[in-house]
Amino acid sequence: MSTLWEDVFSKPQLLKEVAPIAVDTALLQGVIMRTKESPNSSDVVNFAPFTLLPSPVPRSLFEQAKSVQEDFNLLVDRLSQNPTFLEQTLASAMKVDDFIERLFKVYRHVLDEGLAHSVFLGINRSDYMFDCKADGTTALKQIEINTIAASFGGLSSRTPAVHQHVLRALGKSDEASKILLNNPSLGISRGIEKAWELYGSQKAVVMFLVENVQRNILTWKSITLLCQSLQHRHSTMAWEARLTMERSAAVKCPDIATQLVGTKKVQQELSRPLILEKFLPEYPEAVDRIRETFAGLYSLDIGEEGDQTVKIALANPEHYVLKPQREGGGNNIYGDEIREVLEKFKNSTERTSYILMDKIKPQPVKNCLLKANGQLQISECISELGMFGVYVRQGSEMVLNERVGHLLRTKATEHADGGVAAGVAVLDNPYLV
Template identity: 60%
Template sequence: MSVKLEDTLKDENLIKRLEEIAKDTALLHGVLMRTKDTPNSPEVVSYAPFTLFPTSVPAALFHQALAVQTQFNRLVDRVSQNHSFLEDTLASTIKVDDFTARLFNIYKQVQQEGHAQKIVVGLNRSDYMLDHSPDGRTSLKQIEINTIAASFGGLASRTPDVHRHILKVANLPDECSLVLDNNPAAGLAKGLAKAWELYGSKRAVVLFLVENVQRNIYDHRYVENELWKRNIPVIRRQFEDVFRTGSLDESKRLFVDGHEVAIVYFRNGYMPQNYTSEQSWEVRLMMERSVAVKCPDISTHLAGTKKVQQELARPGVLECFFPDEPETVAQIRATFAGLYTLDMGEEGDNTVAMALANPDQYVLKPQREGGGNNIYGSEICEVLEKLKNSSERTAYILMDKIQPVPVQNILLRPGAPLKVSSCLSELGAFGAYVRKGSELMLNECVGHLLRTKSSEHADGGVAAGVAVLDNPLLV
C-alpha cells in the first residue's frame, strides 16, 4: 500500500466520513446484493461487501496473470477433449467421491452417445495469490481454475468507479489513475453471444440455470443485460423448472417452457447440495445430451477438478497438451504451486507423511467449488490420521500453502464495525473461449477480479461471506 494510503488509514475522522460516502457510491454504481433475510426479493437490497481502498498489486504480476489466461483457456479446452486423460486422472477419485462419480457417469453416457453439439463455450476464472518466498521474491501462484459458474464478473465491472471516487474524496488523485477499467461482464457476454450466433436460431434463448437462493442475482444481471443489448433473449430457471417444463425433441433440441434453448449457462450445479433430488441429476443429463451449447459442458466441468489440477502439475504432462510449444508450457508452469497426489501407493504415502510432518506448509483440498471447503493446519493432521490407510484419502489433493504478505485495509460489510484489518488478497483473471469442431473461434482474457479477506480467515470467497470485492492498485 502506498505511503499516502497508509497515512489516510490512520485519519479516523476522514475514515468515518469516507465510510458513508463509499457505501452510498457502491449503491449508486450498482455494486449490489440482496439481503440474507430476503434473498429472493428485489424490494430490499444492500451494497455487496467491498474494501474501502483498492489494494496494491505489483503491475508485472498482474499483467502476467492476464497474459497467461488465453493459454489456460486452451489448456482447459484440450483437457476437456482428452478422454483417456480424464478417465485415468479421475479413476481413483470417482471410487471415493460420489459427486465427481455422478458427474463422470453423465460424461461417460454423453461420450458413448456421441456429442450432439460441436460448439463449446468456456467462461472460466483462474485465481492466484502472491507468494513471498524467504529470499524476498514475490511470484504469482495459481490457487485453482474455476470452469463452472465463475462469479463476480458482473460486480467487478462496477467497482473501479467506486474506488476512484473514494480516492478523489480522500485527496489521493494520483492513485485514481492506478485503478484500471475492468468490464468482465461484457467479455463473458461476448463469449456467450458468439456461441449463440453459431447455434444459428434467432428465436432461441440463453438459459441461465440458477440457484434457489439468489442473493448474488445482480452479478448475473450485468451479464444478462449485456446479452439483451445484443438482442439475445435470456430466461432464468432452476433445476426443478427445467424438470417440469423441459424436454428434448427428436433432433435433441432442448425446449424449456416452450422456448428453444441455444445455450445453458450454468450458474448452479457446481456443488453436491445444488442437486436437491434425483430430478436435478436427470435434468443435468438431459441438458448434456441436448444440442444446446453448454457453458460449461460436462467434460469442461470435470477439467476444473482439483485432481486434474494436481495431475497437470506433474513433470511432462503439460508437454503432452502443448507438444511443440515450450514457451506456452513455461508460461503456464511458472504459475503452479507444488501439488501432490494422495493416491494409494508409495507416492501418496510420501505425501501423507510430508503433510503430517509440516501441516502448516500445506492445504488439503477436496474436489469442491464454492469456497470454504479447504482444510488447514492441525485439521489436516486430524483428517489424514483418520484416512491415511484408507482409499478415501484419494478424494483430496495436497497443495503447498502460498505465503502472501498481509496488507492493511478496511472491509466494509453491512452491520460490521469500522476497523483496520490485516488482509490477504486473491487475484482472478477471467477467460472466454468458443470452439466449433476443431476451430477456436474466440479466445480472450476478458477482465480481472480482486477479492480480499481478513488474514484470520483461512478460506472462503465473497459468496461464502468471507472475502469482499476489491480492485488492484497497480504499483
C-alpha cells in the same frame, strides 16, 4: 506496500466521514447483493462488501496473470476433449466421491451416444495469490481454475468507479486516475453472443440455471454466473435433468467435460512432468508460462507416492492446504485440521478425494473492509487475484480466445478460507505498484 494508504488509516475521523460516501457510491454503481435474511427477494438489498481503498498488487505479477490467461483457456479446452486423460486422472476420486462419479457417468453416457452439439463455450476464472519467498521476492502462484464457479464478473465491472470516487473524495485524484478499467461482463457477453451466433438459430435463447437460494442474482444482467447447474445436487430428478441437458444440442457453459477439468485432481495431475507438453506440444512458451504459476501439488492416491504425501503433511501441516474436488471458497482444510483428517483417512481410500498443495504465503497489507453489517474494520489483509477467460470452439476450430478482465478479492488474515459469497472476503481493485 503495507503503508500505501497509511495517511488515511491513521485518521479515524476521516475514515468515518468517507465510509458513507463509499457506501453510497457502491449503491449508485449497482455493487449490490440480496441480503442473507431475504436471499430470494429483491425488495431489500445491501451493498456487496468491499474495501474502502484499492489494495497494492505488484505490476509484474498482474501482467504475468494477464499474459497466461489465454494459455489456460486453450489448455482447459484441450483437456475437455480428452476422455482418456479425464478418466485416468479421476479414477481414484470417483471411487470415493459420489458427486464426481455421477458427473463422469453422465459424461460417459453422452460420449457413448455421441455429442449432439458442436459449439463449445468456456467461461473460466483462474485465481492466484502472491507468494513471498525466503529471498524476499514475490511469485504468482495459482490457487485454482474455476470452470463453473467463475462468478463476480458483473460486480467487478462496477467496483473501479467506487474506488475512483473515494480517492477523489480524499483529494487523491492522481491515484484515482491509476485505477484500472475493468469490464469482464462485456467480454463474457461477447463469448455468449458468439456461441449464440454459431448455434445458428434466430429463435435461440440464453438460459441461466441457478440455485434455489441465490443472493448474487442482481449482477446477472451483466452476466456474472453462468450455469451453476446442479452443483452439489444429488436428487435423481436433478441428475436426470443434467443428463438431458448434456444430450441436447444446446451450447452448455460449462459442458460436463469442462466441469470435470475444474476438479482439483486434474489440477494436481497437470503439475506432473511432461503433462502440459502432451496437451500443448506446439506451444512450448505457453507451457513455460503455465508451469511457472504452479505451486507444489501432491497426490494422495493409494500407493507409495500418496503415502509419502501423507507423511509430509502430518509432519508439517502448517505448510500445506488440503483440498477436496470442489470449486469455490469455504472447502479447504488448514493447519491442525489437516492432521485430524489425514490421521482418520491415512490408510483409507477416502484420502483420494483430496489433493495436497503447498500453502501460499502472501505479504499482508493494511486495508479497511466495509461489510454489509455496517462494520468498518481496519485489518492486515491478503488478496486473491482472478483473471477471467472466455473461449468459443466450433468443431475443432477455436473461434474466440480472450482474457476479458480481472477480479480482486481481499480478506483479513484471521480468515483461512472463504470468499465474498461466504461473507469472508470482500470486493477490491488492484492498485499496481
